[in-house]
Amino acid sequence: MQYHSTRDKSISVSSAQAIKQGLSDEGGLFVPESFPHVSLDEIENLAGKSYHDRAYFVLSKFLTDFTEEDLRKCITSAYTKEKFGTDAIAPVYKLNDEVYFLELWHGPTCAFKDMALQILPHFLTTSMKMTNEDEEIIILVATSGDTGKAALEGFRDVNGTRIIVFYPDNGVSEIQKLQMVTQRGNNVSVAAVKGNFDDAQNGVKKIFTDTEYKKLLDRNGFKLSSANSINWGRLVPQIVYYFSAYADLIDGGEISIGDEINVVVPTGNFGNILASYYAKKMGLPIRKFICASNENNVLTDFIKTGVYNKNRRFHTTISPSMDILISSNLERFLYDLSGCDDGIVKELMNKLNTEGEYSVPEPIKEAMQSMFDADCCDDKETMAAIRKTFEESGYVIDTHTAVAKCVYDKYVERTGDKTKTVIASTASPFKFNQSVLIALEDYNAVAGKDEFELLDMLREKSGMKVPDSLAELKDRTPIFNTVVEKDQMQNTVSDFLKVE
Numbered sequence: 001m002q003y004h005s006t007r008d009k010s011i012s013v014s015s016a017q018a019i020k021q022g023l024s025d026e027g028g029l030f031v032p033e034s035f036p037h038v039s040l041d042e043i044e045n046l047a048g049k050s051y052h053d054r055a056y057f058v059l060s061k062f063l064t065d066f067t068e069e070d071l072r073k074c075i076t077s078a079y080t081k082e083k084f085g086t087d088a089i090a091p092v093y094k095l096n097d098e099v100y101f102l103e104l105w106h107g108p109t110c111a112f113k114d115m116a117l118q119i120l121p122h123f124l125t126t127s128m129k130m131t132n133e134d135e136e137i138i139i140l141v142a143t144s145g146d147t148g149k150a151a152l153e154g155f156r157d158v159n160g161t162r163i164i165v166f167y168p169d170n171g172v173s174e175i176q177k178l179q180m181v182t183q184r185g186n187n188v189s190v191a192a193v194k195g196n197f198d199d200a201q202n203g204v205k206k207i208f209t210d211t212e213y214k215k216l217l218d219r220n221g222f223k224l225s226s227a228n229s230i231n232w233g234r235l236v237p238q239i240v241y242y243f244s245a246y247a248d249l250i251d252g253g254e255i256s257i258g259d260e261i262n263v264v265v266p267t268g269n270f271g272n273i274l275a276s277y278y279a280k281k282m283g284l285p286i287r288k289f290i291c292a293s294n295e296n297n298v299l300t301d302f303i304k305t306g307v308y309n310k311n312r313r314f315h316t317t318i319s320p321s322m323d324i325l326i327s328s329n330l331e332r333f334l335y336d337l338s339g340c341d342d343g344i345v346k347e348l349m350n351k352l353n354t355e356g357e358y359s360v361p362e363p364i365k366e367a368m369q370s371m372f373d374a375d376c377c378d379d380k381e382t383m384a385a386i387r388k389t390f391e392e393s394g395y396v397i398d399t400h401t402a403v404a405k406c407v408y409d410k411y412v413e414r415t416g417d418k419t420k421t422v423i424a425s426t427a428s429p430f431k432f433n434q435s436v437l438i439a440l441e442d443y444n445a446v447a448g449k450d451e452f453e454l455l456d457m458l459r460e461k462s463g464m465k466v467p468d469s470l471a472e473l474k475d476r477t478p479i480f481n482t483v484v485e486k487d488q489m490q491n492t493v494s495d496f497l498k499v500e
């Protein structure tokens with residue numbers, strides 16, 4: 001299986017090369033040349049299989065240049081019971097006869113980014129070995145919260161890699177900050193940047209594009225790489241859990257093989273929902289994709305009208321991991337919908353860059369609307385969805401998952417569609433404990449309480465166990481207290497790597 005660039009399909013690389021490179025040189029994203037087809041018999045066969053076997057089944061169809069031994073090693077190193085607390089890795093929770101939550105947050109950082117970032121480091125080191133790179137990989141990350149911690153956990157103590165994470169001094173939640181500054185591992189570093197997320201992001205971009213600096217690193221045996229969500233190695237593991245969820249539904253007698261399901265995904269960068277679309281392209285019976293957004297509803301408008309316009313107010317919401325105005329993985333979707341037309345994709349992406357807006361041709365819009373539905377909700381509706389779900393069933397969901405649940409309820413009301421539906425549950429409610437508790441109780445209940453008192457309160461209310469990785473933070477001493485000026489980030493990297 002070869003990979004083409006969405007902006008120049010004459011480019012053709014192996015999966016190891018695509019993963020190592022991250023982004024194609026002319027700015028396009030790597031996509032598989034075709035989608036392997038899976039039969040219903042094969043899908044039925046996945047029922048009763050372990051998550052590891054399901055992952056091998058899906059991943060081996062895309063990473064065809066990996067040996068079976070290497071690929072299995074990546075899978076078993078990433079998805080362990082020790083890290084995920086359950087052999088199921090991504091268990092399905094039945095809410096009622098129509099709604100199932102696919103819990104993607106059992107990993108070490110309590111959010112769904114772990115599903116990809118636990119395995120990406122192993123893909124990367126294997127790809128480096130396969131392409132005869134002997135330099136050490138340096139991962140640079142600017143984070144607004146979830147990605148940084150998930151990348152640190154994924155890369156910690158992985159041989160041949162080091163990771164440096166920059167977060168905005170006053171731009172992450174208390175628990176996110178604690179998670180990062182107490183990070184363990186012999187190859188990790190964390191620094192706060194005086195400024196906001198954009199400052200941290202710009203600083204990292206500057207280091208990435210500084211050719212002189214990259215030469216200096218090269219002379220010292222280091223190669224910069226990125227762990228962000230445009231890397232094929234982050235997208236492909238996400239296809240697995242849609243097959244796994246379907247296999248679980250068969251296993252539990254909830255559906256029969258061949259029955260169509262709907263999926264609802266709380267969306268930001270469009271990676272998670274795109275993975276479900278790719279699963280359908282491979283043959284997984286999915287009828288509708290329901291794209292859920294918070295007040296940053298650029299995707300809702302796009303799916304409804306075919307016009308993508310990022311020139312709008314940015315909203316800070318209680319589902320911060322979806323506070324995004326440019327959904328970078330949409331580029332892969334457009335490439336697919338246009339019948340692999342790299343010319344159109346290039347044109348639209350240029351327009352987005354220069355004008356902040358583009359409009360897709362009619363056939364693309366029609367294809368999109370035949371499969372995708374979209375809606376959005378504000379913070380108040382998100383809170384109401386958390387409360388309603390709890391009152392009806394005693395199940396507690398986080399703010400991101402609640403956006404999806406709210407949009408799903410609106411969809412059913414509008415269409416009457418009773419198809420069995422899998423909702424992607426993307427974070428543990430404990431990770432966003434304050435908003436969840438305000439939804440379940442009120443503002444007064446949380447006033448003056450610290451993070452650990454809130455965790456306890458939520459434990460009592462929900463009857464769920466506080467995830468060990470969050471409970472442990474209480475006794476951890478901060479290791480990283482560096483705060484750097486935004487123009488000093490390169491020095492921080494040099495200090496960590498001891499290059500000059």
Ligand SMILES: *Cc1c(COP(=O)(O)O)cnc(C)c1O
Binds near residue numbers: 267272321400427
């Ligand atoms: C990143 C994230 C999302 C958005 O996923 P995309 O793949 O970027 O669309 C949703 N919820 C949570 C909790 C996240 O961390």
